[in-house]
Amino acid sequence: MKLATWNVNSLKVRLPQLLEWLGREQPDVVCLQETKMEDAVFPAAEIRAAGYEVVFSGQRTYNGVAVLSTAPLEEVTAGIPGFADEQKRVLAVTRNGVRVVCAYVPNGQSVGSDKYEYKLRWLAAFRHWLGSELAYHPRLAVLGDYNIAPADADVHDPKAWEGQVLVSDAEREAFRGLLALGLKDSFRQFDQPPAAFTWWDYRMNAFRRKMGLRIDHILLSDALSPLCQSCRVDTPMRALERPSDHAPVVAELALD
């Protein structure tokens, strides 16, 4: 089973790239973030025509998540239960006994801002909920845009980023809190090239200059991580014409 996550930064703009990529990469499950569209205009027909079941939870302009799958999806839930939130950031599905959570963690804007406080509250609720999900679903995969670079190795210039949003101590502590539930960062289970990032700013030629962050992650429970055979960033997707500012992350598991 091949699992992938990709922040598309507008599915309307990126749909042709997504369809081409599905045909070439043939993932079994794809978690999308920042679809930026209401459910009424979601391109479900095009995605189904490509051979995927799809569920989605979107809103106009901001946020929006979707999950694509080659096999039937069950137990579909949107949002974090018990955490009131207008923002469409979470979808959970069960596919062949594997629980898959698609998450778009808040950006946080700047350390100390209201949005930063919201991000930390959101992450606390997310952790609490994932703990209960894990109890029901030992085979749990949590994919998405975490908006956290877990360690300095995930930052092109740790000195310049020190203390900033996406790398601050409180955010990294929240990320470690997710791992402490019994989840592993599948990317770090394998040797990786230097400067392996998943996001590059559109400005300042950041991609060409390898000025990126690794903020999109695939976390796997202890029941799944031993089955993981590879995890990599699909960096060439960031080099396309009119790219998303994020590249997909893809993990392969020894599972159907």
Next chain:
DNA sequence: ATGGCAGGAAGCTCCTGA
């Protein structure tokens, strides 16, 4: 000196992203 680029909604400029 907080810029720079991209997308969306609105409307001929702004907010947000990370």
